[in-house]
Each structure stands twice: as structure tokens, then as C-alpha cells.
Amino acid sequence: MTGARRRVTQQDIARMTGVSQATVSLVLNGRSDAEVKLSAETREKVLRAIAETGYVADPIARRLASRHNRIIGVFTYEPVFPSANSDFYHPFLVGIEQQAEVLGCDLLLMTSTPVVDGRRRLFHGDNRLRLADGSILLGRTIDRADLARLLAEEIPFVSIGRRDDAGGPVPYVGADYAAATAEIVRQAIVLGHDRLAYLGLGAGPESWADRGRGFRETVASAGVYGGHFAPPAEGEPVRDTAAVLDAALAAGVTAVVAEEHADGVALYELARERGVALSVATLGEPTRAALPTAVEFTSLRIPRQAMGAQAVEVLTALIEGTPGGRQRLLPCEVVPGETLSERGN
Amino acid sequence: MTGARRRVTQQDIARMTGVSQATVSLVLNGRSDAEVKLSAETREKVLRAIAETGYVADPIARRLASRHNRIIGVFTYEPVFPSANSDFYHPFLVGIEQQAEVLGCDLLLMTSTPVVDGRRRLFHGDNRLRLADGSILLGRTIDRADLARLLAEEIPFVSIGRRDDAGGPVPYVGADYAAATAEIVRQAIVLGHDRLAYLGLGAGPESWADRGRGFRETVASAGVYGGHFAPPAEGEPVRDTAAVLDAALAAGVTAVVAEEHADGVALYELARERGVALSVATLGEPTRAALPTAVEFTSLRIPRQAMGAQAVEVLTALIEGTPGGRQRLLPCEVVPGETLSERGN
């Protein structure tokens, strides 16, 4: 289709130097160990011809023959657009790039995957998962059936974000939301709050379930009150912030832990507006656009770049069969901020 | 290396259904035109087997046989790190992704390329350019020799950012810095400034040369004074901002146009600090981290996302031999801001 002149092949080099294609391949791969012997003279000749022609091996053919190609697939469930999404996922990608660079791998962003109902379909007709040596999966929710199938088909992959078993343990590099949420709840308690509430689903995708669990277990073990206000549905913002605020105040709640940054911001700003003292902490970087705010929120710093880099590490270990754990949970730093303050402020 | 059980192939499907591998391939590609005839029955049988086994064609083999694979390479000259760089380049990537998604292409980020002297080497021993159907090149400076070689070897590519000829016209999608800079200079003149200065190299890589040219031509044709203060070297910040400010004031300059956002910010803030009235406009999004500032700078909005998307368009046109221009210059919006004000303010 490109109409370009035919590329130089090993066959061409072989003809030029009067050796066989096999010899060219051997020279190219520096195979001159005990198994294979090549005279220095032949090697020179071939290398000279390679230099002259500027020959480079066709990675595609190489992969067909050798079964791997130093390509890491990157699959993002959430479409990159709208760009709020894109900003959230970018740091992961940066970490992945960083590590890929270290390892000398290329990255295949699987943008070809069709988007159905706002989510990408991993397994579909012309699925390209096999193109890469292995893949990294990114996204809040990952279809359980897809995970099971990946495991069953023994396609090497690593999920960014913890995943429950899906017919077997899922390799992942996640953030320890449960521990981080527990830490925030503990800080609130230390600041005198003894009636807390959780704003969010606290269930569903692992990342939310972990946060919810961290909250529930900590309030329970501390013996303080822990209320719960849920948004209308997965991924949707709280519709009636005023109602939530009213309910929280009615329940005597003085500190709210919000799953979604945007929801927390809205609640805090409304409380401010009304002149009510309410502490709010949010559980992660914004994935949705939040109201503009000048306030430093008490929140979590998700180690996104590190997660990306470590996902590549786990993936290569997986591909190469190196021993070691296939599941890593990275600690999440608590960002102090000014929205979680002493009870009554 | 993965030790996975052998994947299902067309051969397997063929054996299962009692047809030949060729038939399976034909069914798969929906080849039942005037050339090739297949009975509905056979097609059904094969399709059923494909559905049962969950067979998917190996993209690698497909590419080897058919000479293209719907992969677009993305090569970034500047390393992605430090992350200031990464933030600058991200919007381009988003645009590229967007368009790739529309076209059903995957993106290959060539992170395997070794970095030498702080820049990536495009042509190197185990060069993977040919893995993709074509590539997009990103970076402030692109080696002229590399461009010439790409053209000579007829490797389809598009540069993001205008490029001078390199042994032939270089396909590109650039931003029209010359026009945008001219517009800013004209605005300054309208605001009463008749002694302007350019802070930056104004030469070298095309993107800077274009800005410099826009400035020089406009001051010349307007008959106003246009001074020039250059940073120490390409890509380096202005060392002695105070010296620049002194010199500018000594020359009676009242408005400065800065190539690099960070340099402009530093200059403006220093003038503020000293209580001197000085207008400053900067010529683009920050590529280096600037001082934190609360001021809205008069600046340029580089249509990065659009540039990325259009680069993909030009590239596919190139690959498919579709007629049409291979060089596009997109307009740059001038961001009003408050740092370019009437002379004396």
C-alpha cells in the first residue's frame, strides 16, 4: 500500500556477501557460542554489508519467529476522553513509560479497541492483545469475565488497581486505599470527631470497596458513629448536595470522608457557604472535574507514577517467569490539607 | 517464553471444520466477491467454529503477510522526563489518541529508543520504525539528518511542528507562530508601545525562528523599535533577569515579547517588584516550570490537541496515498491576559 521500494532483508545481505540467510541471522544475533561457530572473517563481511545497507531487522517477522517482541500493551478501559479522565490517567502512563524506557520496551496503546456503552471492549472481533508480549490494564472497573478469560488464555497481564480473584489470582499493582482511608479516619478521631460519615458508594469496584471497608472497619473498631450517604449510581456525582448536608448535620456528623474528590469539594463549599463547621476529607485525586476551590483539601496522594512503573516490573517478571509476587499494594500518602480540622472548626 | 499453551490458529479451525486453512482465511476476511466464492454453509460452519474457540487472528502474522497493521508509531525526541516536559507533550498525545481511536489504529510509543546526550536517537541499531505503518515525530528540535533519512527511505511520517525542507519537503502539522507573534506585536503597538523587545533566541529550531521572524517583520513593517535579548543558549533559561530588565529599560523598551513562558514570567515579576511598568507577552504554553504567579499572562494558546489529531490525518493520507497537502499550519489563538496593557501601565 505504501508503494515504497522493498526493504532490505537478510536474504539481500546474504546474496551480497555470498553467505546464507541463516548465517546473516546468526551474525546479527551474535550467536557465536559453543553451539554455533562463525569465522571472524565472515562476521566482518556480513557486518560491513549490514552497515552499508543500513539494514534493520523487521520486528514483525522477528516476533513471528521468536514469539516475543519487547512490546507492552496498554489498555485503558475508560476512554481517554473527556480530558478530565485523561488527566487522571496520564501519571500512570508516565510511570509506565519511564519503566518501559528503562527496559527498552515499546508501548502499544490499544486505542483501536471499540468503545461500547462508554467503555472499551477488551475482547472483540479483531482483538490485538496478542500483539504485545503482555499488557497492562488501566481503569476503575475491569470486567470480571475479561479478567477470567485473560487468566484462562494465559495472556500475560497486570492490572493497575487491586482486583478480586477472577477464577484465579489477578496480577496487580494497586494503591492501599483501605489503609489510607483508615489513617484518615483515625486522624479525624484524634481531632475530636466521633460522628463521621462516608460519602460514596463504598462498594462495587475494588477501589471503592477498599475505601468503604477502610472506613467501616476503622469506625467500628474505634467505636464511633459512622454514617453513610451514597451517590445515585456508580460513577455519578451526588445530585442533591444540600440534602446530604442536611442529613449529615441532622445525624450530628462533624466530619465526612468523600470517595470522590468532586463530591467532597461540593459538600465542603456548601457547608462553608452556610457557615456550618464541617470537616471533609477526600479519598484521592480528582477523576471528575470539581468546583474551583482555593482550599487545600485533606486528601490522598495516589502514587500513580510508581504504580505505573511497578506494573511494568510485575509484567516483565510474569513474562519471563521470574519468581516473585504478582500482587503489590503501594501505600497512599495522606495529604494534610486544611479541610480536616478540629471538631467545631 | 510465556509457556502458554499454543494459541488457536486458522489451521485448527480448518481441521475442526474439515476445510482448508485458506478457506478459513477467506471466511474471516469476508472475501466472497466475484473473485472468490464460498457456500453459505461452509461460511456458517467456519464462523461457528471461530465463535466456539474464541479464535482471533494473530496481528503479527497478519502484518507479515499483508504489509500493514494499523499501528501508528509515536516518537518523542525530548525524553518524557522530567515531567514538565511530559505535561507539555501530553495534549499532543491526547489529540493523537483521539484520532487514532476514530480510525481504529493502535499507537506504538517508541520508548525503546535509547537516549544519548539527553535526546533520543531515532536511527539506531535495533530500530523499530518499520514496526508501524507510519510514525509521528514529536519534539522541539528534530535532527535534520534523521528527517532526510526518513524521506530517503520512504518511511511514512509526519512531524508535529513545522520543519524546513530536509532534502525534500517534510510532512508536518505545525502552529503558525509567525502569524500569532505578529498579532501580539500589533496589539502592543495599538496599545501605544513603540519600543519593543524580543526575549529569546528567535533563531534555531523552526518554532523559535518562526516566532523571531514574526516579531522582526512586524516591528520592521510598523516602523517601531525592536530590541533583542537572547538567553545564554538553546533551551536554557535567562540567567540574569535583572540585567535584561535594566537593559530593556535603558533602551526605553515598554513591552517585551518572550519566547519562553518562564522567562517572561520572571521578567514581569521582577518589574512588578521594582514598581516599573512593563508589558510582557509570552509566546506559548510553558515547556519549563515557571515561577508561581497569580497573574493571567498574555500568551498564545497552541492548538496542541488539534495538532495531534491532524498529524494522524496527514499520516494516514500519506500511507494510503490519498491526495492532499502534507503540510498544515494551524492558527494559534492569542490569550488576552493582563500583562500586555496600555503603555505606561
Place this chain on the structure above:
DNA sequence: TCAAGGGGCTAATACGAATTAGCTCAGGAA
């Protein structure tokens, strides 16, 4: 009864590299 004319399919080959079994030849030992 034979030729002509498809329809429906397959055999064979190409793609470019990696890999392995084995060939050839020189030199030394028996």
C-alpha cells in the same frame, strides 16, 4: 458424449527472521 462454463474449494507460496539438524572439508590419528 463432449466441451464449455462456472461454483466452490484447496495447494502452494510468500512474508522475514530464528533455529536446528546436518553437510562439507581439512587435518590428524590409526
Place this chain on the structure above:
DNA sequence: TTCCTGAGCTAATTCGTATTAGCCCCTTGA
């Protein structure tokens, strides 16, 4: 002279798919 050995190389095969020439058989027409 024959046999062996090892160094140095090549022929042949493999990977999984796309493509094309052409085979076989059933109709139809004469």
C-alpha cells in the same frame, strides 16, 4: 587408506496469515 573430529557453514523448517493459480465436479448446451 580409512576413519574420526570439529570448525564453519547451509538447507530446511517453523511461526500464522493472505493470496492466487488452478483443480474438481456439476450443469448446461449442442
